[in-house]
Amino acid sequence: MSEKSDLHEPKGGMADVLYEKRVKIYPREVHGIFARLRTLGVVVLLGIFYGLPWLRWDDRQAVLLDLPARQFHLFGITFWPQDFFYLAALLIIAALSLFFFTALAGRLWCGFACPQTVWTEVFLWIERKIEGDRLRQMKLDRAPWTGRKMFIKGGKHFIWIVFSLYTGLTFVGYFTPIIELSQKLVNFSQGPWEAFWVLFYGFATYGNAGWLREQVCIYMCPYARFQGAMFDKDTLIISYDEKRGEPRGSRKRGTDYQDKGLGSCIDCSMCVQVCPTGIDIRDGLQYQCIGCAACIDVCDSVMEKMDYPKGLIRYTTEHALEGTKTHVLRPRMFVYGGMLLLVMAALLYAVTQRVPLDVDVIRDRNALYRETSEGLIENIYTIKVINKDQRDHQYHLQVSGLENIKLINRMGDFTVRSGQVLNVPIYVQIDPVDLPATSNTIQFTLVATDDANITHEEEARFIGAAVR
Amino acid sequence: MSSVEASKPVAKPTPVIQRVIAILWPAFLTSGVATIITFTLFDPQEISACVGGPQISRLGAYTVGFFSLWLLTTLTSVLTCYFQRPCELTNRANGS
Ligand code: SF4
Ligand code: SF4
Numbered sequence: 001m002s003e004k005s006d007l008h009e010p011k012g013g014m015a016d017v018l019y020e021k022r023v024k025i026y027p028r029e030v031h032g033i034f035a036r037l038r039t040l041g042v043v044v045l046l047g048i049f050y051g052l053p054w055l056r057w058d059d060r061q062a063v064l065l066d067l068p069a070r071q072f073h074l075f076g077i078t079f080w081p082q083d084f085f086y087l088a089a090l091l092i093i094a095a096l097s098l099f100f101f102t103a104l105a106g107r108l109w110c111g112f113a114c115p116q117t118v119w120t121e122v123f124l125w126i127e128r129k130i131e132g133d134r135l136r137q138m139k140l141d142r143a144p145w146t147g148r149k150m151f152i153k154g155g156k157h158f159i160w161i162v163f164s165l166y167t168g169l170t171f172v173g174y175f176t177p178i179i180e181l182s183q184k185l186v187n188f189s190q191g192p193w194e195a196f197w198v199l200f201y202g203f204a205t206y207g208n209a210g211w212l213r214e215q216v217c218i219y220m221c222p223y224a225r226f227q228g229a230m231f232d233k234d235t236l237i238i239s240y241d242e243k244r245g246e247p248r249g250s251r252k253r254g255t256d257y258q259d260k261g262l263g264s265c266i267d268c269s270m271c272v273q274v275c276p277t278g279i280d281i282r283d284g285l286q287y288q289c290i291g292c293a294a295c296i297d298v299c300d301s302v303m304e305k306m307d308y309p310k311g312l313i314r315y316t317t318e319h320a321l322e323g324t325k326t327h328v329l330r331p332r333m334f335v336y337g338g339m340l341l342l343v344m345a346a347l348l349y350a351v352t353q354r355v356p357l358d359v360d361v362i363r364d365r366n367a368l369y370r371e372t373s374e375g376l377i378e379n380i381y382t383i384k385v386i387n388k389d390q391r392d393h394q395y396h397l398q399v400s401g402l403e404n405i406k407l408i409n410r411m412g413d414f415t416v417r418s419g420q421v422l423n424v425p426i427y428v429q430i431d432p433v434d435l436p437a438t439s440n441t442i443q444f445t446l447v448a449t450d451d452a453n454i455t456h457e458e459e460a461r462f463i464g465a466a467v468r
Numbered sequence: 469m470s471s472v473e474a475s476k477p478v479a480k481p482t483p484v485i486q487r488v489i490a491i492l493w494p495a496f497l498t499s500g501v502a503t504i505i506t507f508t509l510f511d512p513q514e515i516s517a518c519v520g521g522p523q524i525s526r527l528g529a530y531t532v533g534f535f536s537l538w539l540l541t542t543l544t545s546v547l548t549c550y551f552q553r554p555c556e557l558t559n560r561a562n563g564s
Contacts, residue, residue, distance in 0.1 A: 067526065067530060068525065081509075084508050175527075192528075193527040197531070215489075219489055
């Protein structure tokens with residue numbers, strides 16, 4: 001942790017980059033092991049995103065963050081706003097995993113899993129299918145506006161927009177039941193808010209993946225700004241082997257380049273052409289590099305054609321480049337990893353111990369206490385019972401904490417439907433001789449009659465004039 | 469980054485799109501967080517039951533809430549950007 005990576009300082013001054021007018025980047029298509037991994041990532045992640053809302057569980061949408069009903073269904077469990085803790089824990093886990101993997105292998109997230117990358121990849125694929133490869137796209141953009149150009153461009157945007165709208169529908173489908181939503185959309189009877197969010201999210205997809213692309217990473221992404229802080233000299237980064245590559249220069253295949261005093265880099269500029277953020281990795285690691293490994297793939301294929309050993313651009317560490325040993329197991333990894341395991345264990349424990357029942361005790365506001373005709377002290381409460389389970393339950397209420405305390409519950413054992421709230425008015429009475437103090441702590445215990453594990457104890461105050 | 473900027477005050481004007489992003493985007497992020505916290509703590513229907521006012525669905529209330537917060541945070545961003553303008557520019561604009 002002591003060694004700070006200096007590879008991450010932007011070279012040449014950031015102001016230049018920040019204030020430059022954006023030049024459109026046409027990333028060249030790549031083939032290779034990392035390109036295949038990314039495609040796999042795209043297929044799996046998008047498969048999950050588009051498929052999950054359609055999954056059913058117990059006759060209900062399996063994953064439904066039901067905002068209108070203020071209930072979050074996650075397969076067998078239903079969460080409530082009161083369960084905010086779990087959401088917070090999940091977010092902490094996500095952040096810690098990001099720290100862990102960034103320290104280990106740099107911007108893995110960016111290159112392979114970030115929604116920005118994943119959707120841009122799809123949009124690029126559509127663009128390539130319609131407009132052709134990099135050179136054709138550039139030629140088309142330079143060409144004057146003819147009918148053919150309008151047809152091609154229009155077709156591309158049309159498909160992008162349809163795809164974006166479907167993405168918007170899927171997104172909203174996580175928050176309102178998707179089957180009903182799509183049925184309503186088909187005959188235009190959806191609510192105005194749903195329609196708005198489908199359009200809004202669809203527009204965001206279209207804008208981010210179609211137009212903004214690498215600008216999102218460079219100007220908008222908070223992670224891209226601070227990920228450098230998690231790097232050290234043992235972090236896996238994508239790097240050009242300067243010692244081996246320089247001096248760069250073109251040459252004929254099969255010539256003895258070492259004889260001419262040249263390095264392995266043939267200066268074909270392929271690594272620049274494939275880069276989605278338009279940088280030259282040979283200038284060193286830059287903060288614009290999203291770690292997509294496209295330059296590794298393409299450089300390896302060039303090296304293969306030249307019959308040179310692969311790996312002129314490769315995953316390596318600063319220590320390895322300097323010729324020293326790389327330490328994978330270092331304090332930083334233990335700190336991030338340990339914290340991660342701890343929070344995960346805590347969350348797991350909390351979820352397994354979670355009782356799907358919530359009880360609130362509200363004292364009657366009108367009187368502190370009153371005396372009954374038999375001379376007993378009486379306090380009045382409302383017990384608010386929230387059944388957070390996915391089944392209905394019948395509950396039994398008890399009071400304890402003082403000797404000879406008596407509960408008068410006119411409703412007897414009561415049933416609360418799944419996901420419902422019930423207010424139960426009750427009276428608690430005690431003989432003043434049994435009252436030790438003016439203010440006393442008592443406990444209400446609620447147990448489901450069909451499942452003794454579903455139980456909740458809540459403390460309350462019992463107030464009355466003690467005679468002792 | 470600040471040191472770079474200090475040594476090179478506004479080399480070339482920032483493209484409009486990036487200025488718009490710099491204002492809207494941070495506002496979007498913070499208002500998103502604020503919306504989640506607000507509506508976890510308060511149920512919009514309980515609020516409207518207390519305050520009165522027009523009946524609106526929960527989804528509608530969330531949407532209105534989010535966009536009002538976004539408006540507010542955008543205003544903050546705009547002011548930050550405005551006050552961040554180098555004094556030089558203000559002097560020039562005032563004709564001195
Ligand atoms: S820089 Fe940000 S937006 Fe870009 S790929 Fe990485 S995480 Fe995603
Ligand atoms: S430099 Fe290489 S790894 Fe980095 S973004 Fe460009 S192509 Fe991807």
